[in-house]
Amino acid sequence: MHDDDDSPLRVENLRKAYDGKPAVDGLSFALERGECFGLLGPNGAGKTTTLRCCLGLTAPDAGTITLLGEPVPAHARVARERVGVVPQFDNLDPDFTAAENLLIYGRYFAQPAAAIRARIPALLEFAGLASKAGVGIRTLSGGMKRRLTLARALVNDPELLVLDEPTTGLDPQARRLIWDGLKKLLDQGKTILLTTHFMDEAEYLCDRLVIVDSGRIIAEGSPRALIDAHFPVSPSSLRPANLEDVFLKLTGHELRDG
Amino acid sequence: MSLALPALSRRALAVWGRNFLVWRKLAVPSLLGNLADPMIYLFGLGYGLGGLLPQIGGVPYIAFLAAGTVCASTMNAASFEALYSAFARMHVQRTWEGIMNAPVSLDDVVAGECLWAATKATLSGAAILGVIALLGYVEGPLALWALPAIFLTGLAFAALGLIVTALAPSYDFFMYYFTLFITPMTLLCGVFFPVDQLPAAVQAVGAWLPLSHAVDLIRPLAFGRLPGNIAFHIGTLLATSLAAFWIATALVRRRLLK
Known part of the structure; x- marks a missing residue:
């Protein structure tokens, strides 16, 4: 345990291979309290594997992970x-209503049931679902489900x-609502670790980010610093350079889902 | 594959509680559904065949069959819950994945599911026991001791079922378990007729099957008698439960924590 270490999540030299192929290949990063930290990369870059390791759901082959002062996976x-988790795939409980x-x-x-019940109205309000408390999950739209998943991740504050x-999978309006929530x-002082492959999302939300490819970090810094470093001059005369330009420059243009 | 002993905490009860709350929403139809099928068999075979048969072991055939039906229904209820319902929560709905993002270990999830399937089997077995008691096929206060025996039977088949669930690629896989294991057991373990009607070699196989021990415990208790070899039957069901739960946990870990 690092008593002097205030980092909510510190990952050092993380390695994880599947069938001999490295999915995560020596990853190191540390979050600062109160920031939004982005983990970016093409499909198959090792983002989800990294998150699974950080939450203690997969044992790494090598490396150390300290999550909120606790060694992971030992004390995960x-x-x-x-920790609150919003997973990539919807796993709300379809047998229950939003409030349930x-x-x-x-x-x-x-948590005692009374304590949770007291928090539910505020959580639903935050998710913009105050009128949906008694509604079954199956009738909620994709955006509503995501917002409810976010509210669920906040149930333990x-x-x-x-x-x-x-x-x-969300439309622009629904994305904006999630962004506003985040x-x-x-602003409340929570720390966020975010994976995404929407570069506008990363640019809007992240204080700092790393770009991962083939399980390794190939760039890190603030969105602004990365853009300035790689594109002192915009690649297009019609618009300023953005994070997507940096991402494509660093990770190439080939498809990664093969 | 990690054969580490399951590490359990009280959070397993939250998983049990989740399933209980879903069940409570549909408790009455669920119980009636669990009763209908065995009752149809009981009355169909009990009256149809019972008229042709002399008494078995000093009781009318329908009473003999009634006690066997309690055992078979307990087995079936535990198996259905640990196979189809648990598989839906593990694989289709990703409910387990959501739970594991909270401070609940996968071992706790499997334990909660196992306890729940045993509970549901107990509700089912006890409901049938209640009905046949009302019809006068159960005798004496010793019959109440059939309840813990029913729970133990449920536990053994819940744990066995979870092994199959851990290995199943899809729902279709469960057909093998039912046709190759559950159905033969129903015929070899003395549910419908005394096992001494079978050839000696088949009897020897039947004696190894867990349902035999359930039948040998529950039928005498239902008739108000103390079962023979009581410690052996309890011990076998308990050992089956523990060993199967251990294997199921290891297999589920291999499947989900990779």
Whole structure:
């Protein structure tokens, strides 16, 4: 345990291979309290594997992970008491209503039912779902489900939020709503770890980010600093350079889902 | 594959509680559904065949069959819950994945599911026991001791079922388990007729199967008698439960924590 280490998440030299192929190949980064940190990369770059390792859901082959002061995976369960997770794929509980989803999820944190019930209206309000408390999950739109998943991740009032592609599949309006919510959480002092492959999302939300390819970090810094470093002059005379230009320059133009 | 002993915490009860709350929404139809099928068999075979048969072991055939039906229904209820329902939560709905992002370990999830399937099997077995008691096929206060025996039977088949779930690529896979294991067991373990009607070699196989031990415990208790070899039957069911739960946990870890 690093008592002097205030980083909510510190990853050092993380390695994980599947069938001999490295998915994560010596990754190191550390989050600062209160920031939004982006983990960017093409499909198959190792982002989700990294998150799984950080949450203690996969044992790394090598490296050390310290999550909220606890060694992972050894004490992952204790560390997760203070983490909120928005997974890449929807896993809301389809057998329950929106409010019941929050109530049931709070029980996994051993919270007393009365304490959770007291928080549910505020959580639904935050998610813009105040009128949907008693509605079944199956009737919610994609954007509503994502917002409810975000509210569910806040049921334990976490210090660190881990979001794996939180806006994939959403329309621009729904993405904006999620972004506004995340900005509010950052204003409250929460730390966010975000994976995405929307460069506008990373540019808008992230204080710092790393670009990962083939399990390795190939660039890191603030969105502005990365753009300035790689494109002192814009590649287009019609618009300023953006993070997507940097991403494509560094990771190439070939498709990665083969 | 990690054969580490399951590490359990009280959070397993939150997983049990989740399933209980879903069940409670549909408790009455669920119980009636669990009763209908065995009752149809009981009355169909009990009256149809019972008229042709002399008494078996000093009781009318329908009473003999009633006690066997309690055992078979407990087995079936535990198996259905641990196979189809648990598979839906593990694989289709990703409910387990959501739970594991909270401070609940996968071992706790498997334990909660196992306990729940045993609970549901107990509700099912107890409902049938209640009905046949009302019909006068159960005798004496000793019959109440059939309840813990029913729970233990449920536990053994829940744990066995979870092994199959951990290995299943899809729902279709469960057909093998039912046709190759559950159905033969129903015929070889003395549910419908005394096992001494079978050839000695087949009897020897049947005696190894967990349902035999359930039948040998529950039928005498239902008739108000103390079962023979009681410690052996309890011990076998308990050992089956623990060993199967251990294997199921290891297999589920291999499947989900990679």
